[in-house]
Amino acid sequence: MNTLKILTSGIFSTIQDSGRIGYQGEGFLNSGVMDLFAYQIGNALVGNALIDNPASIEFGITGGKIRFSSHTIVSVTGARVVLRLNDNEIDQDVPIIVKKNDVLDFTKMTKGRFVYLSIAGGIQVPTIMNSHSTSLAVNLGGFEGRKLENGDVLPIFDLSQVFHQNVTKLTPKMSKEIFSLANSDKIRVVNGPEFDWFSETEWRKLLQKTFYLGKHINRMGFRIDGPMINFKPENLLSEANMNGAIQVSRDGHPIILLADRATHGGYPVIAKVISSDLGLLSQWPQNKPIYFEKVSVTDAWAISIQQADIIKNIYQTQPWQTLLPTRVMANKIKQLF
Structure with a gap:
């Protein structure tokens, strides 16, 4: 069996994918990755089709250290880390070839909060309701429904099980501009379902005042510190919670709901963080001021398409092929002749 072994699990590591979509109405959490853009880039780099909802490992707060039992291709995306392969420092946001007994170490995180390890073929854990995602609140999915621990051994595919080895076509060189940790000074939002419960004065607070991440932040949501926001004194029936919804509690503090x-x-x-900025928000530094910017739904769709085009471009350049055995031989022959 081909495996990877968790030598150092870090503070908070779980198996995640794009989420357990379509079961919220039945009472199941969506869960899934906190930074979808970084997850998608990571899987594109190793050739995993996103339609298959491949399982990656999400490391929170600190990274991890992994030993591989077989030859495969991996990527490390999202938060910035000091990345070493067998003590040699290497780059993030590129496909990486690993061999039997190789050790990948990215325990030290330097910027951001969530880092993703993606493997060619994905982590081979069972699918539950069309997802591999771990929901810790109900011990569902992922690896035994729990956080990963030192010594855990996870099944993966060998390189030969994932790719056909008869690759002969030369492919374009991958752009060096790929950077999976998004960077911006603002978080963009659209109107929420109860946007009209808030006066123009309260909206100006949200869009013109400075906010910061509070002490209470986790995969369930981020509590935001800043001016109190007031709304009309009416009772609201329970409604479905959306990823990125900015709820305002009775004490006037905004809470941004997230994956769990x-x-x-x-x-x-009052508002919803656009899907394209949820990854940016998840990686936001604790002491960096948050400024919200309102955009139209049309603009939000356009921004989403821009991100999708970045992912599409990675697949079109097929960067993983440059690491396949036949590609290495083809490149050597090209150099000789």
């Missing part, structure tokens, strides 16, 4: 949010809630939602 509850399935429903009863606080009014």
Whole structure:
């Protein structure tokens, strides 16, 4: 059996994919990765089709250290880390070839909060309701429904099980501009379902005042410190919780709901962080001021398409092929002749 072994699991590592979509109405959490853009880039780099919802490992707060039992291709994306392969420092955001007994060490995180290890073929754990994602609240999915620990051994595919080895076509060189940790000074939002529960004065607070991440932040949501936001004194029936919804609690503090949010809630939602900025928000530094910017739904769709085009470009250049055995031989022959 081909495996990877967790030598150092870090503070908070779980197996995740794009989420357990379509079961929230039945009471199951979506879960899934916190930074979808970084996850998608990581899987594109190793040739995994996103339609297959491949399982990656999400490391939170600190990275990890992994030993591989077989030859395969991996990538490390998202938060910035000091990345070493067998003590040799290497780059992130590129496909990496690893061989039997190779050790990949990225325990030290220098910027951001979530880093992703993606493997050609994905981590081979069972699919539950069309997803490999770990939901810790109910011990569901991933690896035994729990966080990863030192010594855990996870099944993966060998390189020969994932790729056909008769690659002969030369492919374009991958752009060096790929950077999976998004960077911006603002978090963009659209109207929430209860946007009209808030006066123009309260909206100006949200869009013109400075906010910071509070002490209470986790995969369920981020509590935001800043000016209190008030809304009209009405009771709200429970409604489905959205990823990125900015709820305002009775004490006036905004709470941004994220991957492991509850399935429903009863606080009014003034705005929603656009899907393309959820990864940016998940990696936001604790002491960096947050400024919200309102955009139209049309603009939000356009931004989403721009991100999708970046992922599409990676697949078109097929960077993983440059590491396949036949590609290495083809390149050597090209140099000789």
